[in-house]
Amino acid sequence: MPQDDRATEPTTTELIAVIVAVTAREPRILTVDGHSLPAGAFLSGYRSLQASLRGWVEKQTRHTLGYIEQLYTFADHGRTGNDRRTISISYLGLTREAEAARGASWQGWYRYFPWEDHRAEPRQAAAMEQALRAWADAGGSAAIRGQRRSRAAYTFGLEGHGWNEDLVLHRYELLYEAGLVEESPEFCGAITLGTAMRHDHRRILATGIARLRAKIKYRPVVFELMPPEFTLLALQQCVEALAGRRLHKPNFRRLIAQAELVEETGGSEAETGGRPARLYRFRRDVLLERAFGGTKLPVARSR
Amino acid sequence: MPQDDRATEPTTTELIAVIVAVTAREPRILTVDGHSLPAGAFLSGYRSLQASLRGWVEKQTRHTLGYIEQLYTFADHGRTGNDRRTISISYLGLTREAEAARGASWQGWYRYFPWEDHRAEPRQAAAMEQALRAWADAGGSAAIRGQRRSRAAYTFGLEGHGWNEDLVLHRYELLYEAGLVEESPEFCGAITLGTAMRHDHRRILATGIARLRAKIKYRPVVFELMPPEFTLLALQQCVEALAGRRLHKPNFRRLIAQAELVEETGGSEAETGGRPARLYRFRRDVLLERAFGGTKLPVARSR
DNA sequence: GGCCCTAATACTCTAACAGAGCATAAGGGG
DNA sequence: CCCCTTATGCTCTGTTAGAGTATTAGGGCC
Structure with a gap:
């Protein structure tokens, strides 16, 4: 559209991924050599970019990527220190942590954003x-x-x-x-x-964290970060880790219950330090029933 | 990142714009030759894509683009009928309607989405x-x-x-x-x-409408579509046009009032068919005060 | 001039829900 | 057997969205 007097410009295009897992109450992201987000040219052979990304990450982490969503396309001139313009299409992906492949490692995201952890x-x-x-x-x-x-x-x-x-x-x-x-x-x-990151990767990570924090409030995506069975406290602590704030326990339970997102497995977890806790699993069928939107997991404030 | 066995692929990159105005209670979008969204290769000389887009649109419409936001990057193979992969970075822009330049025209968006108008x-x-x-x-x-x-x-x-x-x-x-x-x-x-649109432009427009409908609920962007002075009913009708639903008048007024987004100009509009209505203007300073987020314009449901 | 129509403006009521606190139950360890 | 810990269940309250009703101020018509 910009049929302007200026010339169009040679560009490079890449995918860049914010892959999140939550381990031991800490949100972690997959990084490569030092403090870079994994990125690379994208491939033909896949119909969509998401498919391309999914295939690659599943190879790297040996976990299926439960959820993928496009974040933002960064294209400002000079953002990679390069003379060419680089267009980076960024994605957010949710998994559970597995041993990272050679060259990659998991890092707690609050090392890059210490001011974001208000727990x-x-x-x-x-x-x-x-x-x-x-x-x-x-x-x-x-x-x-x-x-x-x-x-x-x-x-x-x-x-x-x-x-x-x-x-x-x-x-x-x-x-x-x-x-x-x-x-x-x-x-x-x-x-x-x-800790600083390469180029503008910290900005991209900030975009990802912001999106995820907003998302968990109205879409049941947290469950992609949880093991198949979990206690309600573990679920709460996962949300707290992501949101960077404490939640009010009784309200959290009430909201989870009335949203009907989980069901009891019948089992229980004894290693709580107190009364044993019931185990729950995510009701995957709600994703079909209430296909998209509306299925909110309300993050009650406070505490 | 996808260091895979498959080859990388030649691509074309373009910008594509959903430019919205609201005229006579109808949301309208800028189209070019038939039912296409304006699109084109993007230019060097601008630091950011937004700046590039802004410059171009302001030339076309003689109005300043009050608000621009990136929508989504579409890159699925085959979406343009072409053999190359085309990457389209789409943007949403808000203005007020002016005579369209040669080749361009304004179209009501509900002609493409008649099922979305529930007023x-x-x-x-x-x-x-x-x-x-x-x-x-x-x-x-x-x-x-x-x-x-x-x-x-x-x-x-x-x-x-x-x-x-x-x-x-x-x-x-x-x-x-x-x-x-x-x-x-x-x-x-x-x-x-x-009415169908070229390629996947109707999907892109749907993305834009969805984003705008969500946005007006928590950011005061409607005002970019309004003249400098307006009555509360005109404002309400603008929101109704975008949301495709009727709002409850007393509640709408109450919410606008308590959000302190507008101030009286002192003037009034007599051509109402009834009692004259007070004129208001948007308090631009709230954008600085409450810089980003939180400034919600709550769209009360119903009738 | 008075009545009526229209739309603007102002006020009230109610149900839902978020936020916060308290009470009781069920384990383990000393 | 008591105490500590955490799980689980219930209650109270202030806010707010949703909905309805009443009053005010113009213009047009008889």
Whole structure:
């Protein structure tokens, strides 16, 4: 469509994957050589990109990829440091963890986003808030300073605004603008917030986390990350790990129960440290019954 | 990433745009030669794809594009009838209608999706429901017939399920599978549901409509489609046009009021047919204050 | 001028649900 | 046998979406 005077440009196209598993209450992602997301040219022979991705990941992880969804297509010039424009079509995939193939490894995602884990008080919270304040105060005019302050307060849940776990990408972008992450051209080095990743992979991961956190609230995708049988506490802890916040136990159980997403297996788990817990399995048939939409797993706030 | 045995494939990449305006209570989209969405190779000289798209559309429509968002990247093989794989990165853009440039024209989107307009009883409702039932009954096994029935009922709000306006894409895909739209390889021609579009453009449009319907509920994007000053009824009718359903007037007003998204201009509109209505304008500053997220414009259900 | 029609604007009622707390049950270990 | 831990079940409350009703202010018509 842009029949413009400018020339069209040579491009490279690749797929890039955010593969998530949850192990021992920690969300983990598949990385390759150092801190890169797995990426590569995509292949003919597959009808769709999803099929291509699925085939590849299943080979790598020996688990079937329960869920795949396209995230975003990144194409800004200069994002790979290359002179050509690189178009990266990113996907989110959910599995359970298996031994990673040679060259690949699983990493907890909070090492890249320590400020996103609000299950306990985040580590560098005070230092980060101070750095954000400093950034706001460095604005050129009173109007800009005010905007920066309220944006930071809103995005990071300061000044009584309440933490919103879905704003992962907005927070990363604010930190990028403020020069508080290594990838930023204005990075000042005053504090180091999390581990940097190659190119803009941390932004892509932020996109994936944001999408997943939003998704678990209205689609029953968590179950793709769970073993076939699980206790309700294990399910809750999986959701808590993803959302980065604690949930109210009685409400969580009530909501799961009334959504009719799970059924008892009859078995129970004794290693709880207290009363044994009943085991449940996901009712796969709900995916057919209520095909798409509406099947919400409501993430009650609080605690 | 897919370091597979299969070869990588030559591809073509293009941008494709769903440009929406609302005029006289009808959502309209910009089309080019017949029923195609505007598309084309993208250009160097712009840092981002969004910038490229914005520049082009503003030239075409003489209105600034108030809002742009990436929709989805379509890349399935065979989608353009071509032998090469075509990657189309689609965008949603919101404007107000101006005279279209040569070759382009504005079309009401419900001509492509008549079943999506539930502001009044949709035209071919009975015929479509019958065709869906026939498709369900043609399933190979009892299990498949049951699944098809419940999926159709859920997706189209039959059998007491309640209409969900967000399921635009799911409905289109179901009709495609059922061979009830012209683009489908199994199209039987028994009934004609809406006007077909080139290639898979109708699917792309469905993606855009679905996204926009979901978006207006939690981000104040409707205002990009409104003139600078408007009455609350005009605003409500714009939302109704997009959502394809009637809203409850008192609730709509209450919600707008408590969201503090608009302010009175002091003027009033006399041509209402009744009591004159106050004029309002969008408070642009809320976009800065509550930068991103959370600013919901709650679309109250019903009548 | 008064009546009526229309639409704008304002207020009230109710059911559902999220958020939060408390009470009881059922294991293991000292 | 008591105590600690976690599982499980139930209750209370404030908020809000959904729905209905009442009043106000114009224009047109007799």
